[in-house]
Amino acid sequence: MRIAFIGLGHMGGPMARNLVKAGHRLRVFDLSAEAVQGLVAAGDAHSGDTQQVQAAASPADAARDAECVITMLPAARHVEVVLCGPDGDPARGVLASVPRGVPLIDCSTIDPATVQRLARLAAAQGNPLADAPVSGGTGGATAGTLTFMVGATPELFAQLQPVLQGMGQHIVHCGATGMGQVAKICNNLLLAVSMVGVAEAMSLGASLGIDPQVLAGILNTSSGRCWSADTYNPYPGVMPNVPAARGYSGGFGVDLMLKDLGLANEAARQVHQPLPLGAQALQLYEMWSRQGHGQLDFSSIIRMLQGQRPA
Ligand code: NAD
Numbered sequence: 001m002r003i004a005f006i007g008l009g010h011m012g013g014p015m016a017r018n019l020v021k022a023g024h025r026l027r028v029f030d031l032s033a034e035a036v037q038g039l040v041a042a043g044d045a046h047s048g049d050t051q052q053v054q055a056a057a058s059p060a061d062a063a064r065d066a067e068c069v070i071t072m073l074p075a076a077r078h079v080e081v082v083l084c085g086p087d088g089d090p091a092r093g094v095l096a097s098v099p100r101g102v103p104l105i106d107c108s109t110i111d112p113a114t115v116q117r118l119a120r121l122a123a124a125q126g127n128p129l130a131d132a133p134v135s136g137g138t139g140g141a142t143a144g145t146l147t148f149m150v151g152a153t154p155e156l157f158a159q160l161q162p163v164l165q166g167m168g169q170h171i172v173h174c175g176a177t178g179m180g181q182v183a184k185i186c187n188n189l190l191l192a193v194s195m196v197g198v199a200e201a202m203s204l205g206a207s208l209g210i211d212p213q214v215l216a217g218i219l220n221t222s223s224g225r226c227w228s229a230d231t232y233n234p235y236p237g238v239m240p241n242v243p244a245a246r247g248y249s250g251g252f253g254v255d256l257m258l259k260d261l262g263l264a265n266e267a268a269r270q271v272h273q274p275l276p277l278g279a280q281a282l283q284l285y286e287m288w289s290r291q292g293h294g295q296l297d298f299s300s301i302i303r304m305l306q307g308q309r310p311a
Contacts, residue, residue: 001163002027004066004094006059006082007108008035011134012072014141015107015167017042020053021144022166027066029056060085060097068163069094069104075259076110083118100126105160107148109133109185111263112178113270115151119177128156131177132164133184137252145169151180185267188260191228192281192298198228199302202235206306212238234299243297251297258285258294 001024005016008030016026020043028039036055043053056062059082063069071094073079083104085093094104104127106115112131119129130152140146146168150157157173164171174183201224205215216238220230233239243251261282268275288294288304 001025002065002067003163004029004056004059004062004069004098005039005072006030006062006070006094007072007074007078008032008039009072009074010138011107011141013038014138015070015072015146016053018141018144018167019163020046024163024166025051026053027056027062028053029059029062058092059083059094060092063094063098063102066098066102068102068160069098070163071104071106071108073106073108075108076114079106079108079110079118080114084121095122095125095127098127102127103156103160104129105132105163106130107132107134109260109263110181111267112151112181112185113267115181116178128153129177130156130160131180132160133180134168135184135187136168140169141167147172149174149180149183151175151177151182153177181263182267185260185264188257189264189275189278189281192257192261192285193277194226195228195232195234195299196281196284196301198224198226199234199299199305201229202233202238203302203305206235228299232299234302243299244302248296248300248303251299253295254285254289254298254300255294257298258282258289261285 003019003024004027006029008016008028013035016039028036030036040053040055044050071079071082083094084090085096090096104122115131122129130150132148132150134146134148136146144167147170148164148168150173161171174180202212206212212235216233219225232242234244236244264278265275265282288301293300
């Protein structure tokens with residue numbers, strides 16, 4: 001399939017490489033020329049065909065003969081610019097050139113309302129748009145094991161499955177357009193809150209003198225059990241191969257979590273849904289980021305509760 005891929009960063013780069021490995025032909029665009037050249041070289045190395053991955057001059061150029069368009073961009077404003085063109089220059093946007101009927105897949109994490117608005121614009125000119133945000137991080141993007149949470153009609157979901165399977169392991173239909181983003185922000189809201197809860201419980205236990213290993217064992221076989229406790233425990237020394245075991249490097253950064261918490265809190269405001277713990281979690285991660293720890297894994301929030309600097 002001929003795929004336009006726009007946004008070749010930490011996630012988009014390895015995702016696009018997996019599409020190359022699956023044999024697709026790509027036209028790619030990114031503001032970073034280095035990222036584009038890396039992908040072109042990956043195509044050449046994979047097939048010996050210098051044309052398997054071609055560099056495009058703009059999003060419109062990437063999409064002009066595509067059979068599917070994928071975007072993986074930082075935030076809503078970037079998706080809007082890529083699809084609709086920069087202010088005063090709509091001709092550079094995907095919608096200016098993409099052939100009628102070709103599906104668009106936005107894999108970025110953005111707010112559901114923007115997805116739904118962009119989907120209406122795309123539909124007005126005959127292009128269906130699906131939101132397909134991911135979980136699994138850069139490790140999942142590289143290994144091709146991402147989970148895709150897809151918002152689309154059932155027909156569009158069926159049509160997109162083969163492409164998404166080239167980049168992920170679990171492809172889940174969440175409902176109509178925008179519902180992929182809803183699933184994603186609700187999950188990350190809960191993750192942020194549960195991590196703070198586990199960090200509080202582990203810190204309290206350690207301050208009161210219990211061995212953290214023993215406490216973690218109890219939590220993980222009792223009603224406090226959750227992913228933040230049994231798979232990603234924030235207390236150093238309790239588990240191997242988690243960010244807490246390596247000074248909170250790698251993993252899912254505090255600033256990325258803050259972005260998702262911001263989306264959840266803003267979406268909640270729009271529907272008058274109270275999020276007392278979500279708002280509190282956002283403030284805690286904001287304080288931690290402000291203290292200079294935005295790049296650390298989000299489980300490092302335990303260090304703020306303990307009043308310690310990361311090791
Ligand atoms: P990133 O910043 O590494 O990559 C974004 C890329 O988009 C960059 O290469 C940038 O140059 C490019 N870009 C920005 N504006 C552009 C434009 N107008 N035209 C073309 N290219 C443009 O971000 P990332 O970590 O790859 O994340 C991408 C999305 O995935 C975000 O929405 C993020 O929330 C989400 N996400 C990230 C992770 C993660 O662990 N990094 C996990 C799940 C979801």
